[in-house]
Amino acid sequence: MRYKKFGKTGLEVSQICLGTWGIGGAGWDTHSDEERMDAIKAALDCGINFIDTAPAYNAGKAEQYIGETLHHLGARKDVVIATKCGNKYVDGKYIRCGSESLIRRQCEESLKNLQTDYIDLYLVHWPDPNVSMAETIGTVAQLKKEGKILHAGVSNFTKEQIEEASKYCEIEAYQPQYSMLDGDNEETIRWAADRGMGVMTYGTLGGGILTGDYREIRTFGETDNRNRFYPYFREPLFSKVMELLKVMDAIAAERNVPLAQIAVNWTLQQEFISSCITGAQSRRKVEENCAGLNWNLMDEEIICLNKAIKCYRQ
Known part of the structure; x- marks a missing residue:
């Protein structure tokens, strides 16, 4: 595993x-409780010391898996936990909730779920257009003063929203979507990194399509995140992704590596990124993703990929 300073x-x-x-x-594939908690253990075994979660991930269930696993291993102090507020999951729907009362309640529930008395990094998951930034971020600032959270950040905010949030609390971290398939936030990412924020990007594998496991269009359920959130699994983007995968296939064959490692490598070789979030629900997938740090893409491979990415994004 490689490590990097997380901003300031x-x-x-x-x-x-x-x-x-x-x-x-x-909203994802079905795995047993044991498999999910073993995936968390596998991450620690591979040297991962950074875990991202949220109360919106199945109404606190993901936090509970993390809390139980870290408690069982006695590993809480070895791990930087990032969790969130401002978004809740109710009856299959995600609802933004940036009020002081809801953020305070979410914080207490997260502390309980995670079996901890502090949160390393607390992120506002999404801005709530119905609640003032002063109320939302001001509440986070107060939680920091109380010692319940150590560092504050935002996810899915625009540059302008980050600037406004900074009036009420120091914003130390930024979590946007970013991958070979989505470069919309790159300008804001660079801006945030230049100002000393730690940048942790999500969507590294494009919801799984950059693993190469999806070569034909499939029908997913209404609430499946490959249908609800990621647009790559249907046209017109699906065919364009398949063209990009052909370039990745050639590199994978030459190096004898899985495609996921190429996607991880490409993302981490962007100097402005501190850490990339990579989801996995099994030990095998976690170990496979982490093994991608045993090698680097060569300059000519990056040039080839960037050319294909440019074609995809046109």
């Missing part, structure tokens, strides 16, 4: 952060 926080985090949206279980 003073934290040193693994360059792969374990994402637990899938581990929570809602």
